[in-house]
Amino acid sequence: MDDFCSKASKMFKEEKYNDFINHVKSKTKQLTSDEIDYLYNVSVSKNIMPLTLMILNLRWKYIKKVPDSQLDKWLNLTQDFLIGVSSEVNPSFIKYLFRLSLKFGEASFEIGHSMPDYSRKAQFTLLQVLDRSNKISEITPIHYLVAKLGLFNKKLYELERIMNCSFLQVCSNSKVTGVQCVLFFYYIGSVALILKNYSRVNYFYELAICMPSKSIHIASIESFKKQVLIHLITDGSQYHVPRLAPSRFSSIVRHHSCEHYSKLASLFTEYIRGKGDKESVLSYINKAKTFWIIDKNEGLIKKVKTALIKHKIKKLTKVYASLTFKQLKKETEEEKADEIVTKMIENREITGKIDRKNETVIFYDVENQVAVDEIQDVCEDLMKYTEQVESRLKDVNLDTRYLKQLLFTEGLNKDR
Structure with a gap:
């Protein structure tokens, strides 16, 4: 074993990275659990970081052979290793770093269901790995797991830096699967949804829907369902399958309860345009209640109900200059319409x-509002100047010198 480690160390120092990897792989195929432990200790003592990395990968490959009493030990050793050396990893070994990070994160997530501290530590560790390896803005095999851990731990603000990145490429030195990409877009989009950053929600859910793949992943379909509801809430508009989505996507979504979402969007937009009624929308929401619960979209459906009246009112502002409260309630089919518009x-x-005296609401667009405000300011200034002039005139009229001068001037004019 010592000769093996010495030879590996020599190859690494000579920067023969491919020879090093092949040498380690050939010598570690049939190792026992005790031999793996021994090799780990030797690699650490001789400070052969790449060898430690590959031995830890080997340990996690056969982690089921490790007694439960030692699992905690290997989790801690792996965490310390990932935090301590990730910035020093040569590009040739980056895929082993992410492979180890993935196994560590998945194991921690499973244990985290009963012991939450493990999943929180894993989220912190994997974020450190991404940060130190400068791969925050490149999709890696662990991006989806970081987002998943953030949702599980409810530590979402720690993911804002990832959420605000524009992902234009995947990490070239790691093997990233299409499924990992779709899951990452879906999870990080869900993080943005909870934080109410709707521009990023649309960005990530659209990527999940348009991701090229041999088969349509369920996360892509769930992204589509949420996109339909989000567009109703934010724009009051109907969402359609993007042009860049896989050709089979439109036909597949019809068989995954998506027709309920499309039907709701159709009824919603018809009501906004004045071609439908509010009761039809609300009754359909109640009718399809089971589907919203199964998809865990009850929260978004509540927001859709609130947005229904608001978008109707916004539509009315483009048609009418003013409405009485009675007319407003009739147009929106809502008894509390005056309170909502207020x-x-x-x-x-x-x-x-709001004109309370006449029970009327007066609408105007932003440009008109600016003009009205400016006119009001000018009028107020004019009134002030007028008052000043009038007060001056009173003072002048009471001045005897002015009166004498005025009479003298008038006399001269008559003589002429």
């Missing part, structure tokens, strides 16, 4: 004015 004006979702 809150929308207060929150600056629309621009307008």
